[in-house]
Amino acid sequence: MDFKGWFRTLAAPCHPLTILDDHSRFDLCLEALANEQTLTVKVQLERVFERYGLPDTILTDNGSPWGSDRTHFYTPLTVWLMLLEVKVVHIRPYHPQTQGKEERFHRTLKKEVISTRQWRDLADCQRAFDEWRIVDNHDRPHESLSGDVPAEHYRPSLRSFPGPEPKQEYPSTAILRKVQQGGFISFRGVEYSVPKAFRGYQLRLIETGREGHFEVFFGRNLIKIIDIDKTEKVLPVSPVRV
Numbered sequence: 001m002d003f004k005g006w007f008r009t010l011a012a013p014c015h016p017l018t019i020l021d022d023h024s025r026f027d028l029c030l031e032a033l034a035n036e037q038t039l040t041v042k043v044q045l046e047r048v049f050e051r052y053g054l055p056d057t058i059l060t061d062n063g064s065p066w067g068s069d070r071t072h073f074y075t076p077l078t079v080w081l082m083l084l085e086v087k088v089v090h091i092r093p094y095h096p097q098t099q100g101k102e103e104r105f106h107r108t109l110k111k112e113v114i115s116t117r118q119w120r121d122l123a124d125c126q127r128a129f130d131e132w133r134i135v136d137n138h139d140r141p142h143e144s145l146s147g148d149v150p151a152e153h154y155r156p157s158l159r160s161f162p163g164p165e166p167k168q169e170y171p172s173t174a175i176l177r178k179v180q181q182g183g184f185i186s187f188r189g190v191e192y193s194v195p196k197a198f199r200g201y202q203l204r205l206i207e208t209g210r211e212g213h214f215e216v217f218f219g220r221n222l223i224k225i226i227d228i229d230k231t232e233k234v235l236p237v238s239p240v241r242v
Contacts, residue, residue, distance in 0.1 A: 001029075001060050003036055004106045007114055011121035016109070016129070017044055020101055022059070025142055026154035027105070028052055030133045032125035038065040038077045046164050049084075053157030057087045066090070074197040082221050083166055083201075108136075168202055168219065175205040187214070192226050 004016040015036050019029035029048050033040050058081065060066035066088065067075045078088045113132050119125050137154075141147045170176060177185035183196035185203055194203065194216065204217040205226075212229040215222055 001058050001066075002102045002106075003063075004109060004114075006036075007119075009119040009121050009125060014119065014122055014125050016114075016125075017041065018102065018105060018109070019048060020105055021150070021154055022101065024150045024153035025101060025105070025145065026150040027133050027137055030109075030129045032122045032129055034122060036064060038075065041065055041077060042080060042164075045081075046161070049161035051156075054084055054086055054159040054161055055157055056159075057089055059089045059091065061091050074195045076197050079197045079201070079218070082218060083168065084162070085219065170202065170204050176202045177205065178202055185216075187226070188228055190228065192216075194223060198223070 001017075001019045004018060006013045006015045008014075012034060015033045017029060017031045017033050017036075018027065020027055028051075029044055031044050033044070065075055065077045067073060067078055067090065074082075081088050109132070113128055119128075136150070138149055138151045141149060145153060177187055179185055179194055179196075179198040179201055181199055183199060184191045184193050186192075187205060198218060201218065203223065205214045206217065207214055208225070212227050214226050214228065216224050216226060
């Protein structure tokens, strides 16, 4: 998932959001958006998930709104995806070749659509995107697919989309703490910092077996490890990079 660099129309800038299936190169999303904000992207992801189901993993770069640098491991968008049990994997900084299929897709999109004329507005762009997406998915042979088209190889996910606001589920005996506005949880009279993106959600604490050490989870995702004796974090846990 990535944004193709924005370009101008006569009315407003266009920010194309693209999502490709890694296996088949099937284009699940090609949307002419007005911005790259979290809510804008989330609305498009809801539509994609409703139509095609949930992926196991989404690969993104380290830009907004996905994150993630050392001070912003998580964002509201990636936390929402984690709540849906979708793993977010980030490329290493300055290694765009990790998203080579997206980069190639963007070059072709720019050459065959974006650079061909002056665009009136976002609706004008979207009409052209929709037409081109059909051709790319169903008519254009791909060398990497032995001359097949992406639609011949793509299959929707068997994981259905549960809705935009899935509930957190933890065992009744779990030790839970709610993340406060400032980005912290309280445990045994001490406050521990956690990423602000989790504010309002419940985190689960599990004792590790090492005295005073607790793992902090959001769903199945390990967020950090705390040492209640030293009142400081022992191990920050960042998103996966490839």
